[in-house]
Amino acid sequence: MARFLSLHVSDVRRETRDAVVVTLTPQVGDEEAFDFIQGQYLTFRRNFDGEELRRSYSICAGRDEGALRVGIKRVDGGCFSTWANEDLKIGETIDAMPPMGSFHTPVDPHIARNYLFFAVGSGITPVLSIVKTLLSAEPNATLTLVYGNRSSNSIMFREELDDLKNVYMGRLSVVHILGSEAQDIDLFSGRIDAEKCRLLFKSWIDISSVDQAFICGPEAMMLTVAQSLRDHGLIDEQIKFELFASSQSGRASRKVVSKTNEGANAICTATITIDGTTQQIDMAKRGETVLDAALAANMDAPYACKAGVCSTCRAMVLEGEVEMEKNHSLEDYEVNRGYVLTCQCYPLSDKVVVSYDQ
Amino acid sequence: MSESTETKMPLDNYLAQGGKLTSPENVTPRYRGHIMRMMASFIDSQLAGSAGFADSVNTGPGVKERIAASRITLEKLVHAEQVLMLLGQFGANTERYFSHHPWTARLPRDSDIGNSRHGQDMRLNVFHYPIQGWIDAVVMNVLMGKAVSVQLDENLKISYQPLAEAYREILPRERRHAELGLEGLVKILASGNTRHEVQQSVAYWRPRIAASFGSSSSERFEQLQRLGLRNTPNEQLQAAWEKDVSVSLSELKLD
Structure with missing residues (x-):
């Protein structure tokens, strides 16, 4: 049964023009409930004009960072994300359920695994959490991130990813694919589709060495990438998914109650x-x-x-x-x-x- | 996870192409109904199975047998809890769910309910029949352990990823339960004049477990298949189980 707990908003940082990163602190005694696993998400609830709305956002912090942070990208017409981007202030409290989700694999510091990540847009949030956790907790792991965005100024966590590349020299590589910007190399422009995957696996990524893949993004991209991975020899167990909740409904209308008289009709x-x-x-x-x-x-x-x-x-x-x-x-x-x-x-x-x- | 307007692909299309759903918020109302029902059936079967098996612990002839029976009883509860946690994410009241039904309740031994559901829970029909003594418990465990393994293997490809992953953790333990049963059965057969009783027990459980595979209408199967909730028809699953059982029984010269 859903159990909501109050979180204190300790920081709101603007990440891109239309995305914020919100840092949250559990109440005293609730810390354990919010002890998350990398890649999990929080479900928030808030009243808008007397009607409760629930939205889930992925945690973007690494497991050992000692902070609870979510990335919230504003979407047009998205009530909750617009509020979070425009009105949410430090010092407020917000209700959330303890972390949920199984977009992760067990961490093992003793083995050397190769990880491959595909993320599009704000699909980076859980991926960043996993990337940070693995870089720090699996010292022998190497990670490759293929990250699709519309344009360079809409890339969430761009600087943070650059920093990670520098701190963990040689262990993290990031391939940015930008939809609407021409780049020197054609490979890095356009959409992440089957052809893009084929070219990436041909020249940039040694797919035969990949132990585990993670995909987070919209439906079509998830299907395409998963199929490409399978075509290149990965089995289902090696592919983890996190789907964007694109089917989350907007506000539900209230029920229509017709006041019929209570006759004795059986x-x-x-x-x-x-x-x-x-x-x-x-x-x-x-x-x-x-x-x-x-x-x-x-x-x-x-x-x-x-x-x-x-x-x-x-x-x-x-x-x-x-x-x-x-x-x-x-x-x-x-x-x-x-x-x-x-x-x-x-x-x-x-x-x-x-x-x-x- | 986040709100997104980047995608317009209808969910049914996505699922028909092998897409995975990852949270209760991804699912449609129809999918919700199906997946919750499947989870409830698994949970109820494990809870009822564990409750029914618990008494067998004390009928085990030696300490090793009792340890094996305790372990099976315990792990079935763990499996139920694992999936109940997922059901809770869809809104089920997990505490009340556990206590809403007497999981030890059984029908008379000679009843025959075919493959129909019975009573107020979703356990597989086979868990409505009572176990009688140690030999019966071991035989039931071998035959049902194999059936559960076949069913779980089928469900590893289910489109609700959190459930597929839970099943992936559960399957090796269920397979082990069937193996423990088989080890127990070998011991029973070596221990003296038990063959007839074992054969009687096999004859009792085999058709009842066969019935638990059900014979879903092709229309329903196709609907579930489109949603990525089924892969192989019941008849084929049952045939795979029959084959597995036949091999084991013939090795033990019980056929």
Whole structure:
């Protein structure tokens, strides 16, 4: 179950024109909860105009730096990232869940591994955390980073990467690929696609010596790079992914509640949508849950515990009113948005519209 | 991880091409339902399996057998906890989840529920049947250990990366459980007049475990396949298990 803890904002540093690096300090007693593994992310929550929004951002600090830092790039229309870039101030507090994510491999100081990283844009944040951690904790490791950006002034952590190259001389190499800038060598311009990978593996990167690859970026780039790596002999276990949460929705609209009168009618007409298919079912108002009614109508509704604890059967009430008998898993903000646990739901109104697709 | 507008590829497309999802925030509602259900089924099976096996510890004939049985009981709980932690990231209440069901509950030995789910949890049907004594526990563990290994091997390619990685850690331990079972079985067969009882136990568990592979409709399988949640049809998985079991049983001259 999600547990949010308060973090103190101890620094906000502008990294590029549209990205900030935020340093956070746990409250006394919470330090252990925020003891992160390189490559993990934090999920934040904040109220915007009375509505809770959650966003996850990767930690960009190395494990042994003794600091908790995230990089937040502003995206157009992105409520949280715009707020973080424009309004977040030192001294404020912000709620976050303890670190999560498995974008990492175990650190072993005794072996000499070759690592290859692909990052695009703010996909560098978890990669930087891993790079810093490995440089310091695996003294025999060598690391190559292929880093794609639109232009040179949008490169996050450019100086920090340069510094790392100098401090760990000969162990880190960085290949910048810039989308909209012509460079002396064509190889370093354009997008990271299959052809780019082929050329890189032909002339710059000895792919046969790579022990572990990490990819962080948008979907298309992840697929292309992963396929290229496989084509060049890497197996699935050698490739770690961290996907940008591109499907994170914006603000959800509040549920529509139609105030139907509470008659003595024992039957409710439930309109239930699953996987784009909508079915209308007449169901008893008492004795049968919305989930059971859907299952009885041969709809493939998701569920697991049927006890209100797992939230697999979560759906959104778009119209009408329902009563939720037990709720041990949905949080207030989800309930406010209209989410219900259908295994615990009985209709109150004569008509309800419920969607599992929201 | 970050908000991004750099990508417009629909998630279904990405998954159909073998893309991986890495956090609950990446997933669509439909995917969420499927993946949570799969995790719940695994967790419930491990919890029920552990609870059912716990009694066998005291039926072990020697200290080595009891250590093996304790280890299996313990590690199945660890496996459940590993995946329950992932379920918690989707919003499940992990503490209540563990306590919402009596994991030791079993049906009468002679019941037959085929491959249907039973009761209020998602455990595989085979974990609804009671174990009777040490020989029965060992036989069940060998046959089911092999089935779990086949299932987990299939799931290593699952498109939800955190779960695939958990399974990657769990699989070698599950394989070891089956091996421990096999070692136990060899010992039982060498210990005297036990062959008939072993054969009876094999005859009891084999069809029940076979049924746990299920026979999902091709439509559902294709849907899961498009989401990167399935790879090999149930029938093929069951055939792989049957083959593995046949080899072991014939080595022990139990076929």
